[in-house]
Amino acid sequence: xxxxxxxxxxxxxxxxxxxxxxxxxxxxxxxxxxxxxxxxxxxxxxxxxxxxxxxxxxxxxxxxxxxxxxxxxxxxxxxxxxxxxxxxxxxxxxxxxxxxxxxxxxxxxxxxxxxxxxxxxxxxxxxxxxxxxxxxxxxxxxxxxxxx
Amino acid sequence: xxxxxxxxxxxxxxxxxxxxxxxxxxxxxxxxxxxxxxxxxxxxxxxxxxxxxxxxxxxxxxxxxxxxxxxxxxxxxxxxxxxxxxxxxxxxxxxxxxxxxxxxxxxxxxxxxxxxxxxxxxxxxxxxxxxx
Numbered sequence: 328x329x330x331x332x333x334x335x336x337x338x339x340x341x342x343x344x345x346x347x348x349x350x351x352x353x354x355x356x357x358x359x360x361x362x363x364x365x366x367x368x369x370x371x372x373x374x375x376x377x378x379x380x381x382x383x384x385x386x387x388x389x390x391x392x393x394x395x396x397x398x399x400x401x402x403x404x405x406x407x408x409x410x411x412x413x414x415x416x417x418x419x420x421x422x423x424x425x426x427x428x429x430x431x432x433x434x435x436x437x438x439x440x441x442x443x444x445x446x447x448x449x450x451x452x453x454x455x456x457x458x459x460x461x462x463x464x465x466x467x468x469x470x471x472x473x474x475x
Numbered sequence: 476x477x478x479x480x481x482x483x484x485x486x487x488x489x490x491x492x493x494x495x496x497x498x499x500x501x502x503x504x505x506x507x508x509x510x511x512x513x514x515x516x517x518x519x520x521x522x523x524x525x526x527x528x529x530x531x532x533x534x535x536x537x538x539x540x541x542x543x544x545x546x547x548x549x550x551x552x553x554x555x556x557x558x559x560x561x562x563x564x565x566x567x568x569x570x571x572x573x574x575x576x577x578x579x580x581x582x583x584x585x586x587x588x589x590x591x592x593x594x595x596x597x598x599x600x601x602x603x604x605x606x607x
Binding site for chain 2: 333346392
């Protein structure tokens, strides 16, 4: 079989019992996951929050560039961050950042070989969710105290 | 049937297939650097998020003074460099997983790397202009 040009081919590559390659559809894989299951839901959430955080970095760039540009540019950033939409976006970003951070620690533990049993996986999953809520609220308590 | 069999089987040995398709001696570098940068980002994220939360509503002059403090400027530069490295490698994996055509994959990865370099350098320049 030549080098795959289209990755969808990966779902068509099987092996005969003698080990030779054959092109035929494999059994469904992603379709069998129940997305209401905590394990798979948290797994894809890690990727989604990573992607959202990547976009959120633009806010960091804007904040720094405006601070360097001067008071007028900075006033524009402050207006947006203090607006209704700005606060919603920042609050969402806070939750996304803490989720990705805490679930990242969970992934590092798995990489090191810990926490693979089903009960441990569910316990660490709940710890990530509760930790995300606690850290998000804590961050905003700090922000509101600073603002007031 | 015989034709179809001939079309989809290979005479290459498993070792030959691995040599043809395997990494170009990159090995686990990408995976490992993702973990290294993630560990570095743990303390940096904690510091950054709570520091910036404490700066909410602060006037421009005070924010600039905060960025200009040597310790803050160094940590900001570190955060910018490592965060964009981690972002570029993470988004690369997402692209590799979901794009179907080789040229789309390559173009998207190169575009993401270009954007990350530009944004990282622009942010670093902003910090340096304030701090130096």
